[in-house]
Amino acid sequence: MNTPDAQRPRSELLRRTVLVLVSVVIGLGLIEIGVRASSWTWLFAWPNYVLDARKVLAERDDGRSVHDDRLGYRPRPGYAAPGITIDGDGLRSTGAAPAGDKPPILAVGDSFTFGEEVGNTESWPADLQRITGRRVLNGGVSGYGFDQIVLRAEALAPLHRPGAIVVAFIADDIRRTEMRRMWSADKPYFDLEGDGLGLRNAPVPPRAPAETTLTFWQRTLGYSYAFDFLMRRLDLLHDWFGDHIRVHPAGLGERISCKLTARLAGLEKSSGAPVLLVAAYDPVVWDDPRFAAEQRRLTEGLLDCARRNGLATLDTYDAQAATPRPRDLYVLWHMNAAGNALMARLIAGALGDKGN
Template sequence: MNKPDAQRPRSQAAARIAMILGGIVAGLILLELGLRASTWVYLFNWPNFVRDARTVHTERDTGRHIHDARLGHTPRPAYAAPGIAIDADGLRLTGEVPAGSSAPILAVGDSFTFGEEVADAEAWPAQLQRIVGRRVLNAGVSGYGFDQIVLRAEELAPRYKPGAIVVGFIADDIRRTEMRRLWGADKPYYDIEGQTLVPRNVPVPPRADPRTTLNFWHRTLGYSFLFDFMMQRLGLLYDWFGDHIRVHPPGTGERIACLLTARLAELQRSSGARVLVVAEYDPVVWDDPAFAAKQREMTGALLACAQKQGLATLDSYNAMVGTSKPRQLYVQWHMNGEGNALIARLVAKSLGLKAE
């Protein structure tokens, strides 16, 4: 008899919830339209921002790089763009080769070694070449993890027979060893079995079409200019736009990187080339103390592993602090000519080299 009365509060609660949700949706729609109207362009243009960002990155990356079944990707031979020139072997040009028969110096690393955001002559391998008067091979590759850096050193050392190998890295390269895909490009990675590194994802598959990498949220919220605006303000666009696939939990990369230093030690023995492991720093280190503490911890642990393996190490942190203006040594995300000059001087000193 009282059943209808008992159901009335429930129906009223459901109605209130529906009204609240409807109000929220209506408010979000108004915010979306208002924000688009403020730019005018996007009031009539409704692209999927994630898909477009990944497409642009893919087009840029495939223009500069070629697929490599062992390493993932390498610089495109004979590639040229304003300020950037790659030779026929996929190495960035370092300027006029000094006369003499001394064995070259092989520089491997990520975008900091390659010299993103600066011209060929301003990258630190090119500046090192001018300091020591000895050929320096710039084999840095943007986007590499520490695993790819070691693999590239192992691949190139037998070919060029260097007298020294400089292995540059930033702390994020350690995190990258936990990934199977970075910025849309598949890469090799390692599993750990006991104290052994087991290679995976080799041969590395070609880069996927960015249209096939979108999940449900990318296919829906990717069209929202409001959501894109919020992610940008929160500093989360890196992961929202980036196509990354993680295969190991955070922290695993530190173990992988440490085990990889044994590979560098073996390379030092087999090649006869002295290996120098060089720590460089992301610019955010100078903006965020908590971030800096973690980066320093990861960097210090890897350098300690390298030292235990009998490798020479160089931590550029104190030298950068000593300039009293470390943040001014960057263009935006990478070092400028002055910052790269500092690294080149530190490397020359660590190798005990003087102009020949």
């Protein structure tokens, strides 16, 4: 039987715990008000920052992209914005088509191929067109994983009958093959299936409404300007604002991507167009040696798989490293006109007379 003396320590512990929790809540509240007051504007507006960010992304993507049952999404035919023109086939403009009857070169890849942060004629496919004098079809799509890039090549090659196919990637595209959703957009993915691959999440469902994608913490802490401020300073917004769903453990994407090079070899055989696999690099490679070492390992592994499957490859690292300041080849995240011009020269040299 509990005596009053035995109950007293418990009630005292409960009282102290409540006081601590109340103090913490009041302290956090004062920090929130203080940080908001420093900007003044946010003192009177209390949105959910995560939800707002995802809505803005959805509106942007819905404007320039259309849903695709097999790829997840692709550029919207006929879309136009300052510096960006998408033709009726969903390909980014590379400028006026050169004269001649040689078959075109098909370029596929992610945002580095599409040419984010530069105009139509400053992407590397546009530069490649000027160098070779052959029509180059820019089939790059921002945000694609290596799985989507391969599927895009398989979809475009029969339609355009290219004389050569250039498949470009960065190391992060390998990681993206481990995901079912990237940047709030569902995507296809592959499972290892025996000695091959099995396509999953196809047909790909449409984009989920932003309101349905928030976790408990994003629904609550998403309203905190102080927390948003902290995440920005720590450069952690990628995972906080990003709506990503992983289906494979980290590292499995390397095996999946390796097997996808066998599909590219099959495409080379069925289309008769030689395939060139090109490794590009994001700017952090030139800022962080540890990050660079891992990106190089991933890149070299995929290129080695491609060579074992009989594909031609090109690693642009050494050529970039040989420039006075490799970081000067970028705008913010993607290559600038000079960087894309270098890429085009390297690709033109690697292609040689292939596909004529």
